[in-house]
Amino acid sequence: MTSxxxxxxxxxxxxxxxxxxxxxxxxxxxxxxxxxxxxTVPQLKGLCDASRRALLKEPGLVELKPGLVVVGDIHGQFLxxxxxxxxxxxxPSTRYLFLGDFIDRGEDGLEVMALLLAYKLLYPEQxxxxxxxxxxxxxxxxxxxxxxxxxxxxxxxxxxxxxxFDALPAAAIIGKRMLxxxxxxxxxxxxxxxxxAIKRPAPLDHEAGDLLTDLVxxxxxxDISGWVKNRRGAGWLFGxxxxxxxxxxxxxxxxxxxxxxxxxxxxELGNGDCVTVFSAPDYQGYGNIGxxxxxxxxxxxxxxxxxxxxxxxxxxxxxxxxxxxxxxxxVFIFESNFKSEWxxxxxxxxxxxx
Ligand SMILES: [Mn+2]
Numbered sequence: 001m002t003s004x005x006x007x008x009x010x011x012x013x014x015x016x017x018x019x020x021x022x023x024x025x026x027x028x029x030x031x032x033x034x035x036x037x038x039x040t041v042p043q044l045k046g047l048c049d050a051s052r053r054a055l056l057k058e059p060g061l062v063e064l065k066p067g068l069v070v071v072g073d074i075h076g077q078f079l080x081x082x083x084x085x086x087x088x089x090x091x092p093s094t095r096y097l098f099l100g101d102f103i104d105r106g107e108d109g110l111e112v113m114a115l116l117l118a119y120k121l122l123y124p125e126q127x128x129x130x131x132x133x134x135x136x137x138x139x140x141x142x143x144x145x146x147x148x149x150x151x152x153x154x155x156x157x158x159x160x161x162x163x164x165f166d167a168l169p170a171a172a173i174i175g176k177r178m179l180x181x182x183x184x185x186x187x188x189x190x191x192x193x194x195x196x197a198i199k200r201p202a203p204l205d206h207e208a209g210d211l212l213t214d215l216v217x218x219x220x221x222x223d224i225s226g227w228v229k230n231r232r233g234a235g236w237l238f239g240x241x242x243x244x245x246x247x248x249x250x251x252x253x254x255x256x257x258x259x260x261x262x263x264x265x266x267x268e269l270g271n272g273d274c275v276t277v278f279s280a281p282d283y284q285g286y287g288n289i290g291x292x293x294x295x296x297x298x299x300x301x302x303x304x305x306x307x308x309x310x311x312x313x314x315x316x317x318x319x320x321x322x323x324x325x326x327x328x329x330x331v332f333i334f335e336s337n338f339k340s341e342w343x344x345x346x347x348x349x350x351x352x353x354x
Contacts, residue, residue, distance in 0.1 A: 062172040098130060130181060183257060
């Protein structure tokens with residue numbers, strides 16, 4: 001069977017233009033979407049097939065030079081993605097590393113994926129995409145992306161995008177010192193080269209307990225020192241002792257990850273041992289700030305923050321627990337001397353997701 005012809009550069013540029021013009025500005029912000037999804041199912045398929053082939057050529061552990069912007073969870077917030085590009089520079093003027101969770105929860109995961117894949121094809125060295133725990137077909141059935149594809153295009157479109165998910169690399173390392181991934185580290189990981197050995201395309205099964213599952217599902221925890229099975233039902237919780245030992249063993253300065261909603265957009269465990277960056281402001285209407293992380297040439301880094309569009313101030317307390325339809329929402333509040341931040345974990349049956 002022959003593969004469909006890859007879209008030409010001209011065609012991809014036209015997709016980018018159509019996707020960007022779907023968002024209407026208000027002042028210096030992208031305020032709302034207008035019109036229908038601008039790509040047809042065959043056009044999206046062409047984009048997916050070509051980007052899947054390109055992604056499979058990359059190693060599972062992508063080696064990057066510093067001087068780029070790291071972006072955490074977007075979760076279908078296309079306007080938030082455009083605001084990030086607006087502030088940091090649209091590709092290729094700025095280099096990006098995205099830590100996954102592009103889709104689900106928010107309404108515009110198709111727009112997010114189509115734009116990111118188009119940029120990946122146009123500027124493969126300027127934009128890098130890693131896999132999150134939501135880049136798994138079974139998860140998208142439950143958390144919105146499947147329904148979004150049916151509503152905007154078709155089930156076939158969903159299958160095409162899911163086939164790209166299975167091609168995404170799991171991790172990147174910046175300047176040989178910053179390990180970047182969606183969830184966290186794994187006690188199974190003895191040598192970083194084992195990330196390169198993960199065969200792709202790789203379906204992602206949260207019940208598999210394999211290395212890939214750990215990398216996209218794990219979380220740091222201030223409450224433990226070593227390793228504990230993650231209360232999300234997949235991956236691990238790792239404490240500061242486990243983290244520092246892992247860093248020493250692999251010669252790393254810091255682990256950079258996403259995967260948890262942080263009220264302030266970013267947070268850290270230890271003294272900069274593990275950094276969390278979350279890039280979807282007002283995620284699920286929670287009023288949280290979003291953040292991106294700029295990594296300078298000397299591996300120092302700084303955060304840019306993005307305030308929620310709908311409200312000026314961050315609420316003093318998290319929203320009330322949501323117990324509708326058998327789904328319990330747990331909000332954990334962590335207090336410290338300097339800041340109060342909360343993590344949102346949605347528990348559905350036996351898995352918990354951000
Ligand atoms: Mn996640």
